[in-house]
Amino acid sequence: MRSVRSEHLIYWVVLVAIFAVLTIDIRWSADSLGEPLRLTGYLLYGVMFLLAFLNVRKRLSMIPLGRASFWLLLHSLGGVFAIALYWLHAPILWPSGVYEQAIAALVYGVTATGMFGYVIQRVYPARLTQTGLEVIYERIPGEIARIRSDAEAMVIDCTTTTGSDTLARHYFETFDWYFRRPRFAFSYLFGGQRGLQWVHQQWHTVGRYLSAQESAFLDRLTELGYEKTRLDVHYALQSAMKSWLLVHVPLSAALLVMATWHLILVHVYAL
Amino acid sequence: MMARPQRWDAPFGPEMSEDDVAELMSEHPISKINAHKFPEQTPLTGILRNDTRIINYQPGDLVVRSGDYGNSAFLVLEGRLRVVIAPELPRDLLGRQSVAKKSTLTALAQLWTNRRTPEVRSYRQDEATGVREGRDRATAVVFLQDVPAVLDQHQTAVLSEGALFGELAALGRIPRTASVFAETSARLLEIRWQGLREIRKYDEGFRRAIDERYRENALKVALHKIPEFSGLDETALQEVANSVLFETHGGFDWYISFQKMRGAGKQGAAHEPVIARQGDYPDGVLMVRAGFARVSVKLGNGDRTVSYIGAGDHFAMAELYDSWASGETHTLQASLTALGYVDLLRVPAPILEKYVFPTMGGRPRSPVERATTRTLTDDSLLEWAVNDRFINGTQAMLIDLDRCVRCDDCVRACASTHGGNPRFVRHGRTFDHWMVANACMHCADPVCMIGCPTGAIHRTEQGGMVVINDKTCIGCGTCANSCPYDNIRLVDIRDVSGNVLLDEDSQRPIQKATKCDLCATNPGGPACVRACPHDALRRVNFQGGAVFGGASG
Numbered sequence: 001m002r003s004v005r006s007e008h009l010i011y012w013v014v015l016v017a018i019f020a021v022l023t024i025d026i027r028w029s030a031d032s033l034g035e036p037l038r039l040t041g042y043l044l045y046g047v048m049f050l051l052a053f054l055n056v057r058k059r060l061s062m063i064p065l066g067r068a069s070f071w072l073l074l075h076s077l078g079g080v081f082a083i084a085l086y087w088l089h090a091p092i093l094w095p096s097g098v099y100e101q102a103i104a105a106l107v108y109g110v111t112a113t114g115m116f117g118y119v120i121q122r123v124y125p126a127r128l129t130q131t132g133l134e135v136i137y138e139r140i141p142g143e144i145a146r147i148r149s150d151a152e153a154m155v156i157d158c159t160t161t162t163g164s165d166t167l168a169r170h171y172f173e174t175f176d177w178y179f180r181r182p183r184f185a186f187s188y189l190f191g192g193q194r195g196l197q198w199v200h201q202q203w204h205t206v207g208r209y210l211s212a213q214e215s216a217f218l219d220r221l222t223e224l225g226y227e228k229t230r231l232d233v234h235y236a237l238q239s240a241m242k243s244w245l246l247v248h249v250p251l252s253a254a255l256l257v258m259a260t261w262h263l264i265l266v267h268v269y270a271l
Numbered sequence: 272m273m274a275r276p277q278r279w280d281a282p283f284g285p286e287m288s289e290d291d292v293a294e295l296m297s298e299h300p301i302s303k304i305n306a307h308k309f310p311e312q313t314p315l316t317g318i319l320r321n322d323t324r325i326i327n328y329q330p331g332d333l334v335v336r337s338g339d340y341g342n343s344a345f346l347v348l349e350g351r352l353r354v355v356i357a358p359e360l361p362r363d364l365l366g367r368q369s370v371a372k373k374s375t376l377t378a379l380a381q382l383w384t385n386r387r388t389p390e391v392r393s394y395r396q397d398e399a400t401g402v403r404e405g406r407d408r409a410t411a412v413v414f415l416q417d418v419p420a421v422l423d424q425h426q427t428a429v430l431s432e433g434a435l436f437g438e439l440a441a442l443g444r445i446p447r448t449a450s451v452f453a454e455t456s457a458r459l460l461e462i463r464w465q466g467l468r469e470i471r472k473y474d475e476g477f478r479r480a481i482d483e484r485y486r487e488n489a490l491k492v493a494l495h496k497i498p499e500f501s502g503l504d505e506t507a508l509q510e511v512a513n514s515v516l517f518e519t520h521g522g523f524d525w526y527i528s529f530q531k532m533r534g535a536g537k538q539g540a541a542h543e544p545v546i547a548r549q550g551d552y553p554d555g556v557l558m559v560r561a562g563f564a565r566v567s568v569k570l571g572n573g574d575r576t577v578s579y580i581g582a583g584d585h586f587a588m589a590e591l592y593d594s595w596a597s598g599e600t601h602t603l604q605a606s607l608t609a610l611g612y613v614d615l616l617r618v619p620a621p622i623l624e625k626y627v628f629p630t631m632g633g634r635p636r637s638p639v640e641r642a643t644t645r646t647l648t649d650d651s652l653l654e655w656a657v658n659d660r661f662i663n664g665t666q667a668m669l670i671d672l673d674r675c676v677r678c679d680d681c682v683r684a685c686a687s688t689h690g691g692n693p694r695f696v697r698h699g700r701t702f703d704h705w706m707v708a709n710a711c712m713h714c715a716d717p718v719c720m721i722g723c724p725t726g727a728i729h730r731t732e733q734g735g736m737v738v739i740n741d742k743t744c745i746g747c748g749t750c751a752n753s754c755p756y757d758n759i760r761l762v763d764i765r766d767v768s769g770n771v772l773l774d775e776d777s778q779r780p781i782q783k784a785t786k787c788d789l790c791a792t793n794p795g796g797p798a799c800v801r802a803c804p805h806d807a808l809r810r811v812n813f814q815g816g817a818v819f820g821g822a823s824g
Contacts, residue, residue: 061798
């Protein structure tokens with residue numbers, strides 16, 4: 001896993017310091033501040049908008065708004081700051097009101113998906129590199145289709161050349177399923193190697209019934225199986241790295257809407 | 272079965288006739304060349320028939336442009352031409368674009384001005400002024416619309432019948448140093464570099480004339496830039512210049528054979544033309560004028576790359592110095608092989624001993640010594656980059672795959688700054704956790720620029736980036752076919768309604784060459800680099816070897 005870069009440590013230290021000062025100030029000066037909730041609420045609302053600006057920055061890449069990596073760092077720091085501020089603002093883990101519970105659910109949902117994204121973006125790239133293969137996500141289905149076509153042609157060739165259909169039968173009972181689409185995604189997401197083990201198992205299962213000539217075909221088929229495994233790893237991990245945002249971004253948008261409505265309600269009824 | 276391909280299977284000018292050749296043989300200065308000195312398999316008439324072509328220019332037509340890379344020289348057969356001495360012709364007259372940065376607001380406006388369909392051109396095609404179509408797309412030319420004004424405002428020199436020009440750039444693979452245009456209707460003989468090399472090889476007078484011209488014009492300046500020669504006084508420098516021998520190794524069109532060899536998995540020093548072999552006695556120092564060469568040592572059953580040298584670098588200096596200092600003969604510690612095309616200067620050992628070594632501060636370091644402190648693993652990136660010729664790149668897109676989350680933010684950023692279509696593909700050759708993506712590397716030796724008929728692909732005045740002037744690009748595909756790295760793409764262009772523009776005659780889509788321009792017109796530099804949220808993408812200069820721990824030169 002890629003660790004936090006040393007030059008970024010200073011930002012994390014500053015964040016902790018700011019939060020510590022803020023907490024102490026709010027706790028000790030509650031009387032003089034009057035409404036510490038208003039301060040933490042507005043601050044939290046502002047931080048949430050700052051976090052949302054990362055998405056805006058991505059769409060404004062044509063103008064010099066600084067490096068996206070710096071924005072992502074701010075986003076990560078801001079995310080941690082926001083959850084801490086939230087606990088300062090609503091000092092219980094799970095509120096009692098329905099509306100507040102909805103906001104809390106969104107806060108935790110956004111935080112959890114954000115942390116999930118943060119972690120997988122540090123773990124998965126290196127695991128993709130370790131496959132020894134680099135493939136563009138959109139090309140994976142085409143590559144799988146190519147492998148399947150090669151495999152089928154080879155099995156037919158085996159039957160024609162050797163006059164035996166043992167390998168062909170085994171292919172249509174097992175490998176055909178494997179080559180149809182990406183498989184064993186969960187295993188790859190959690191660092192397993194189910195595909196490799198599965199391909200090896202099929203090789204082992206049928207190998208004892210084949211002649212030397214057929215075994216050569218099986219070896220080539222197994223090689224295609226291993227190639228497909230690498231594609232499956234890419235498909236699983238790249239899918240995860242793309243799709244977590246499909247949860248994180250809508251939840252964030254919903255949270256902003258709910259927080260805005262919360263602010264309006266507070267101003268109308270409580271202040 | 273098939274006939275073995277021969278050098279002259281594809282003549283330079285297919286329309287050259289025997290009558291043309293006979294006429295040329297009587298023209299000055301070809302009539303002065305001794306045809307009997309040429310071998311039977313490459314007779315002078317054969318060279319004229321296959322390595323030359325006759326081109327007619329109209330008044331105002333630009334024949335060569337300052338800064339262009341070309342692989343041919345020109346002989347004036349009829350008419351009068353002008354070479355522009357000072358000041359240089361403005362870039363717009365040369366068919367080049369002036370790179371002006373957009374304001375931040377204009378850049379931002381791309382958000383709503385970018386069309387839904389990519390590659391829309393809002394200018395009319397007939398606005399692409401200054402391009403005169405030739406008999407085919409490869410012979411289109413840029414022309415000057417007001418020749419008298421150019422003659423009034425610029426100091427020029429006349430080139431008349433019998434004058435040869437462009438030979439130094441053609442043989443040395445260096446940019447043209449001046450622009451030449453036709454003042455009157457002119458008939459020129461264009462000689463491609465292969466023919467020029469043969470004539471130079473077999474005709475003493477021709478060779479002497481070309482070498483002397485280089486010696487007079489550029490050699491001393493080139494020598495003076497090399498630290499080991501910078502301490503020489505004028506007399507000594509002249510003596511060194513007088514003694515220099517000129518050599519070329521490898522093929523000018525190396526990118527064609529390189530792609531084939533790479534496809535066949537034949538890479539490494541064993542498959543490259545040998546310039547000097549490890550263990551041989553050096554008779555002079557070799558200095559690179561253009562191109563690249565690999566420095567390698569024998570290791571086991573193969574060759575280990577320890578360094579590469581490019582323009583301005585030298586080879587065998589340490590061995591010659593040791594021989595001079597110790598009085599004993601030292602053999603070469605490494606081999607030198609041509610990476611594609613390399614143009615060399617050889618300074619003989621006695622000249623070095625007399626003029627250069629006594630003025631040197633100390634013993635020069637050999638690249639082999641550097642290798643002794645590094646493991647094979649340390650230099651494996653170097654070996655890979657040399658094999659794949661990435662050493663040519665000055666702005667290669669290097670992606671750290673251990674950081675890259677494959678989000679394609681870089682691709683989207685590129686598309687949003689280039690009218691909706693990205694100028695690179697986030698895919699390419701990989702080594703360990705590094706990938707060199709298919710993005711223009713803005714090469715030190717840009718073979719894509721050779722042969723562009725309109726000069727649309729050119730270097731910018733500031734920064735030296737290789738860019739394409741969209742208005743003067745005629746979509747001939749010469750640059751895309753020449754790029755050894757597949758980093759130039761031809762795209763179908765569309766009008767503002769989103770319809771693909773069709774050629775009136777052929778009814779086929781009009782194409783333009785596109786490639787990474789490092790966001791030359793956008794504020795803030797390359798959008799791809801700025802857009803990467805994980806700092807995985809960098810533009811790196813493979814020149815100088817900093818990427819490889821100081822391996823070059």
